[in-house]
Amino acid sequence: MNARSGTAPGFDFESLRRWPDIETENLFASDATDRLLLDTVADQLPSTFSGEVVVVGDAYGALTLGAQHLGATEIRVHQDSITGERALAANAERSGMAHSFTSHALDASLFDAARYVLLQLPRSLDALEEVAWHIASNAASDVTLLAGGRVKHMAPAMSQVLEKYFGSVTAGLARQKSRVLTARHPLAAGPNPFPKGSAHDVGLERPLQLRAYGATFGGAKLDPGTRFLLPYLSEARAARHAIDLGCGNGTIAAYLALARPGLSVTASDASAAAVAATRASAEANGVGGRVAVVRDDALSQQPDGSAELVALNPPFHSGHTVHAGIALKLFEDAARVLCPGGELWIVWNSHLQYRGALEKHVGPTRQVARNPKFTVTVSARRS
Structure with a gap:
């Protein structure tokens, strides 16, 4: 030694x-x-x-x-x-x-x-x-x-x-x-196997294309909670600027840009792999020009009151540990960035019971939909 x-x-x-x-x-x-x-x-x-x-x-x-x-x-x-x-x-x-x-x-x-x-x-x-x-x-x-x-x-x-x-x-x-x-x-490595890709029918005119790098959470799959959320986003308020907070592989950002041709979207994630994947997904869906992707700790780079709409499927792990702290941090930052009357649309595992925290940190919250696993809510930012 x-x-x-x-x-x-x-x-x-x-x-x-x-x-x-x-x-x-x-x-x-x-x-x-x-x-x-x-x-x-x-x-x-x-x-x-x-x-x-x-x-x-x-x-x-x-x-x-x-x-x-x-x-x-x-x-x-x-x-x-x-x-x-x-x-x-x-x-x-x-x-x-x-x-x-x-x-x-x-x-x-x-x-x-x-x-x-x-x-x-x-x-x-x-x-x-x-x-x-x-x-x-x-x-x-x-x-x-x-x-x-x-x-x-x-x-x-x-x-x-x-x-x-x-x-x-x-x-x-x-x-x-x-x-x-x-x-x-x-050994000889061969061609780079990343990013990986997949296509999904989400009720749009064409399949939604998703891309993922190795560390992108969930890979190129369509997360089941996000799938449950997507159709209800048509009920969200009219907006010129929306944020996909914790964008992962870019599902929500690409979907919003495709479903609302006049909308500009900011997609934010702490993960470098998620940022790269979201850029690739946006380009694959032909909306790269309307989706700005940033690597950020929550929404620290976004000004107060700058967004009318935020969509979120929050993580509930910190590393390997189940912990609600990161979700609460995201709620607080979403509240800061939303303009008065702006909406936070969120899907969460029903057993986590986030509604009280959303009421506290964002504003009045109502349940939009629920199934055996997931709950979709919308919270309106207090004036």
Whole structure:
């Protein structure tokens, strides 16, 4: 074991914060997988390794700042979530470590000549495949991928995905309910399989085209809750500007633009994969000129009172944890951005009972439709 062995000796994981993401007692900024990945790579790093380390999926900065503490410099980082990017930047600033890394899109430049990739395993097999394809296509021939996750969230299919792109894939011993998969010897990757696409009959003149990149939540599928919401949007108030908040693969944004030819739509999501997917979906439906897509933490870039209509299918997870905090944050931002009398149309899993929160944060709320799983409501912004 070399001089850097152990979990980034002296690095204070407890000082890391999730801000600007939701912060509560049961949500944490690092986990046992971060520590195990850093311990694993510490045994392999050479004496100098500037520009050779890439970090993917770092939630709030533990991997990036921990790798810097081990001696890595010029670390390249990709975080799908803009809140993760901002949390990493804030944690780095507080730690005096703000100049050790650069943030990148998921593209060739991220992995060019990389020799070590630290990856927090994503929930989606498509997300894992897209990362693996980029590594096999662009990294150094002697690259080592260390992909860690919580054992309860790992599946044999993850190794099978990696085996499509690497000649050697091995699983390490579990520690504190985490495990690391090690992949080496990249194979010829072939053409990029992303974005993926599908078409859906939603009652318009032509099928709705959807596109998705690996980390796009739900892929290119039509989410069942969103499908339930779409036909009721014809009852929404007349508007010149609407917002698809948490746009995902762009279903709502593209549908609104197709159904209302005079409408301009802003689609917003914290996920880089969602933003790319929504742009691709809008173009595939011929409405790219009327759908502006932004990567944002909720609606922080939108002015107060600037929208007449907001549509939302809110998430109810923060990572792997079921948590209502992110939905409440979206409700509050929608209320701020709506003009007086503006409407928030939302579909939600009926058991979540959001109506009280909508009344509190937005305004008078009425049920529009309900089935055994989903509820559609409309909330009017108070004057």
